[in-house]
Amino acid sequence: MSTPEPGEFARAWSAAWNHRDVEAVLAHFHDDVVFSSPVAAELLPGTAGVVRGKAALREYWSTALAAHPELHFDVLGVYRGQGVLVINYRNERGGLVNEVLEFDGGLVRRGHGAYLD
Template identity: 75%
Template sequence: MQTPPPQAFADAWVEAWNAHDVEAVLAHFHDDVVFSSPVAARVVPGSCGVVRGKAALRDYWTTALAGMPDLHFEVLAVYRGESSLVINYRNHRGGLVNEVLLFDGELVREGHGTYLE
């Protein structure tokens, strides 16, 4: 199964994040998406860092953005695999992050935010 065009996807993804447009980001995800992140472990009590479903992902990202009004991402590189993309970016705090996205068709079925320690 192919991924969407990597650079076009990353451009739309970062534009939505930098606009703080959660709905535009969510448009890239399946309704039954599974997403993991160490940030989710802090923001969503009891989640152990795993968020299941688009509605829960919306709640997580909306809550997280409320606490980060200066959020801004700079894409550094995009890597394409089979049914997967990795977006390497720098966040507003200067941290390096990889967003690992696994696709089912044109939409993300599973995502993982990974951070340089």
């Protein structure tokens, strides 16, 4: 399994988030993506924090942006594994977050948001 070049991907990913461009972020994801996050559990009750499909992911991220108008990500590091990128970043509240992205054919098939408690 291949992954995109880590630095380029992280720059494009964070620029899309920081410009609040959900469609640019979604361009990196398969239509049948599965994404898990404790924030999704808070914002989308009934999902148990698991969002399935690009349309549902669009709804989740649009809801998150509306709830956090000050959202901003500063990438601290990017790590490559077998078909996986991990983006370590600091969010607008100073919290440390890891985004674990599993790739299939150059697009993200599964993603996981992991937050430092």
